[in-house]
C-alpha cells in the first residue's frame with residue numbers, strides 16, 4: 734500500500750514543473766512562463782534585438798537600442814528606435830507562444846507606444862512621426 738502510494742505520488746509529481754512552480758510542466762509553461770527559463774528567454778530576445786540592430790546599422794540606419802523614455806505613467810523602453818533620412822521607426826521584438834494571435838500582440842504593442850506622446854516625440858525625426866512596428870516571431 735505504501736509502496737503504491739509513493740509510486741503514484743512520484744508519477745503525479747513528474748507532471749509538475751521541476752522548478753517548484755506548482756503547475757503542470759506544459760511546453761507553454763516551460764518555454765514562456767517558468768522562472769527557470771526566464772534568463773534563456775531574455776537572452777533569445779536580446780540576441781534577436783542585437784542582430785537586428787547590427788544589420789540595420791550596417792545598411793545606414795541610426796540605431797538606438799532600448800532608450801529609456803520617461804512618460805507620465807512610467808519609463809518605456811522600446812527595443813529599437815531607428816532613424817534614417819526622413820524616416821523613423823520604433824521596433825519591438827516579441828517571441829511568442831504559437832497559440833497567441835500574432836496580430837493581437839502586434840496591435841497591443843503598437844498601441845502601447847503610439848498612445849504615449851512622449852515616446853512619439855522622442856522618436857520623431859525631422860518632423861516625421863515614427864512608424865511603430867514589431868518583429869513578432
Ligand SMILES: [Zn+2]
Pocket residue numbers: 750751752753754762763766767768769
Ligand atoms: Zn516552472
